[in-house]
Amino acid sequence: MNFLSQYIYYIGAFGLFFIGLYIMLTKKNLIKVIIGLDILDTGVFLFLIAIGYTSGGTAPIFSKSVTETGKMVDPVPQALVLTGIVIGVSVLALALALAIRLYGHYGTLNLRKIKEQRW
Amino acid sequence: MVNPVLLIVVPLALAFAVPLFGLISKKIVKFLPVVALLFNLIVSVMLLPKVMEQPIHVFIGGFSPPFCINLVAGPIGILFSVLIALVGLLVSVYALGYIKEGAIEKYHILYLLLITGATGVVLTGDIFNLFVFFEILCISSYSLVAYLGNKAGIESAVKYLLQGALGSSLILLGIGLLYAKYGTLNMADLAGNIHSIKSFSNFLPLVLLVTGLGVEAAIFPLNAWLPDAHSSAPSSISAILSGIAIEVGLYAVVRVVFTIFGASSFLVFLLFLGVLTLLIGEMSAFSQNNIKRMFAYSSIGQIGLILFALSIATPDGVSAGFFQLISHTLAKALLFLAVGYMIYRTGSMDISSLEGMGKKMPYTSLAFTIGVLSLVGMPPFIGFPSKLMIIRAALLKQETLFTVLVVLVLIATVIEGAYFFRVIQAIYFRGEKSEKKREGAPLSALIPLFIFVGLIVVIGVYPKLVTNFLDSTASELLNRLDYIKGVIG
Numbered sequence: 196m197n198f199l200s201q202y203i204y205y206i207g208a209f210g211l212f213f214i215g216l217y218i219m220l221t222k223k224n225l226i227k228v229i230i231g232l233d234i235l236d237t238g239v240f241l242f243l244i245a246i247g248y249t250s251g252g253t254a255p256i257f258s259k260s261v262t263e264t265g266k267m268v269d270p271v272p273q274a275l276v277l278t279g280i281v282i283g284v285s286v287l288a289l290a291l292a293l294a295i296r297l298y299g300h301y302g303t304l305n306l307r308k309i310k311e312q313r314w
Numbered sequence: 315m316v317n318p319v320l321l322i323v324v325p326l327a328l329a330f331a332v333p334l335f336g337l338i339s340k341k342i343v344k345f346l347p348v349v350a351l352l353f354n355l356i357v358s359v360m361l362l363p364k365v366m367e368q369p370i371h372v373f374i375g376g377f378s379p380p381f382c383i384n385l386v387a388g389p390i391g392i393l394f395s396v397l398i399a400l401v402g403l404l405v406s407v408y409a410l411g412y413i414k415e416g417a418i419e420k421y422h423i424l425y426l427l428l429i430t431g432a433t434g435v436v437l438t439g440d441i442f443n444l445f446v447f448f449e450i451l452c453i454s455s456y457s458l459v460a461y462l463g464n465k466a467g468i469e470s471a472v473k474y475l476l477q478g479a480l481g482s483s484l485i486l487l488g489i490g491l492l493y494a495k496y497g498t499l500n501m502a503d504l505a506g507n508i509h510s511i512k513s514f515s516n517f518l519p520l521v522l523l524v525t526g527l528g529v530e531a532a533i534f535p536l537n538a539w540l541p542d543a544h545s546s547a548p549s550s551i552s553a554i555l556s557g558i559a560i561e562v563g564l565y566a567v568v569r570v571v572f573t574i575f576g577a578s579s580f581l582v583f584l585l586f587l588g589v590l591t592l593l594i595g596e597m598s599a600f601s602q603n604n605i606k607r608m609f610a611y612s613s614i615g616q617i618g619l620i621l622f623a624l625s626i627a628t629p630d631g632v633s634a635g636f637f638q639l640i641s642h643t644l645a646k647a648l649l650f651l652a653v654g655y656m657i658y659r660t661g662s663m664d665i666s667s668l669e670g671m672g673k674k675m676p677y678t679s680l681a682f683t684i685g686v687l688s689l690v691g692m693p694p695f696i697g698f699p700s701k702l703m704i705i706r707a708a709l710l711k712q713e714t715l716f717t718v719l720v721v722l723v724l725i726a727t728v729i730e731g732a733y734f735f736r737v738i739q740a741i742y743f744r745g746e747k748s749e750k751k752r753e754g755a756p757l758s759a760l761i762p763l764f765i766f767v768g769l770i771v772v773i774g775v776y777p778k779l780v781t782n783f784l785d786s787t788a789s790e791l792l793n794r795l796d797y798i799k800g801v802i803g
Binding site: 278 | 442446449453456457460463464465466468469471472475476479480482483486487489490493494499
């Protein structure tokens with residue numbers, strides 16, 4: 196039980212990562228694949244946040260009540276996640292825009308039927 | 315002394331100034347990339363002799379490393395930056411006449427962002443910063459592949475985006491694992507802490523980073539997107555993607571493997587992967603009828619060859635690898651640009667439609683032929699000394715393994731020669747002779763083409779021009795300790 200409570204965020208992060216990967220590899224619908232990509236990204240972000248998290252920690256600002264670094268969460272992973280989310284959102288937006296254009300050309304989002312560009 | 319950070323700032327600032335200039339006049343927008351890249355070229359060439367003696371370190375924000383984001387303008391970084399600026403400048407001159415339709419302003423914004431990303435990747439000394447610049451490079455290339463908005467372009471952009479985005483997530487995961495273990499993102503600081511890749515907690519980030527960056531570098535099992543993306547993008551973009559983007563991806567792979575991890579035991583794997591990529595690329599190119607697809611597969615092959623040369627990991631091998639990289643960039647950019655106007659005239663990418671081009675577009679065909687001969691490795695063009703150096707470096711190892719691999723490399727070169735000469739034959743010796751209508755490419759295309767031709771011939775005749783610089787790039791890549799000391803002090 197102790198193990199679970201200690202590593203719960205990591206288990207969740209890699210769980211999300213592999214769920215996303217599974218969706219990306221098996222689903223035929225482009226929108227579902229994009230959702231899979233998003234879930235996979237979320238897993239990575241959760242992992243990054245979990246690295247810097249300390250249980251019961253506060254924001255890393257030195258003040259009268261908080262002077263020890265041990266009680267603060269690590270701010271660097273949070274900055275990384277913020278950047279990561281921005282990048283993830285822009286990739287997602289581009290992917291959806293391309294999906295709309297793809298539907299306009301083929302009339303379907305089934306990736307098994309869209310294979311003009313092959314060999 | 316000029317601050318190397320300007321190499322990143324100027325293209326980035328001009329990228330966002332494009333819409334503002336667009337308000338004044340739609341016609342001046344297309345000159346902004348030319349201005350930015352001319353600036354970059356001048357600055358990088360000015361910095362080149364200085365960094366050969368002593369790398370320039372820039373610490374952003376006034377903190378000292380490892381707490382700041384730092385730029386390392388070493389020999390490799392500036393050499394790449396010269397190459398990016400040179401090819402980027404010539405391609406942007408070509409695009410003045412070539413890009414006429416579509417959202418022209420957006421094309422130039424994305425083009426400048428692509429250049430920013432590529433320059434940032436080669437100059438940065440912080441692994442998360444590398445990821446951010448890498449994403450700038452990737453996202454702008456996804457959208458530029460879809461620029462024409464036709465069926466093929468959109469489909470290949472989706473393919474490229476899905477594979478690229480998965481790769482980026484793997485990179486981020488790898489960076490997260492490294493930060494969790496070492497608590498730093500500075501590449502030199504990480505390198506100082508990592509002593510071997512035997513433990514799983516070091517090996518896993520290495521694999522994740524190499525896989526993620528390998529998607530953009532198109533190393534063999536990860537190259538499915540490249541033939542589609544490079545063949546359906548506009549030709550000026552194909553030239554940049556083939557000449558700059560995949561090379562920058564390869565740079566990132568090599569930087570991670572050599573500098574951050576110092577993974578000499580991993581190199582044997584990359585050696586085989588390089589030869590495999592080379593053989594698969596050349597064999598697939600052999601069976602193509604679409605000229606741009608043929609070039610795209612040939613790019614995969616060339617990347618394999620460069621990876622092979624770099625993985626030899628002797629000073630000779632690494633300089634040969636960088637020389638081959640320069641030679642491939644010049645030749646492949648030339649080929650895509652030349653073929654761009656041929657396709658524009660005929661409206662088809664089939665090799666059979668190029669028949670009789672030698673008469674119809676004599677100058678473009680001449681440039682094209684020189685590019686092809688250089689890529690195959692004929693003297694007196696740049697491809698000859700670079701391939702010779704690779705073979706020499708591999709044979710100097712005096713091991714049976716390397717001799718066998720060299721034989722495979724030579725077989726791949728023969729295959730390469732076979733399919734490229736088929737194209738030359740189609741251009742000059744087939745098709746009806748009666749057709750006499752000559753319709754050459756415009757001047758804005760011919761000038762860049764012949765500058766490329768000039769560089770290919772001059773460096774081919776006098777390779778010392780480039781090889782002088784290559785020794786210090788090799789020592790930067792192979793001496794990890796110097797790199798670490800240079801940054802951390």
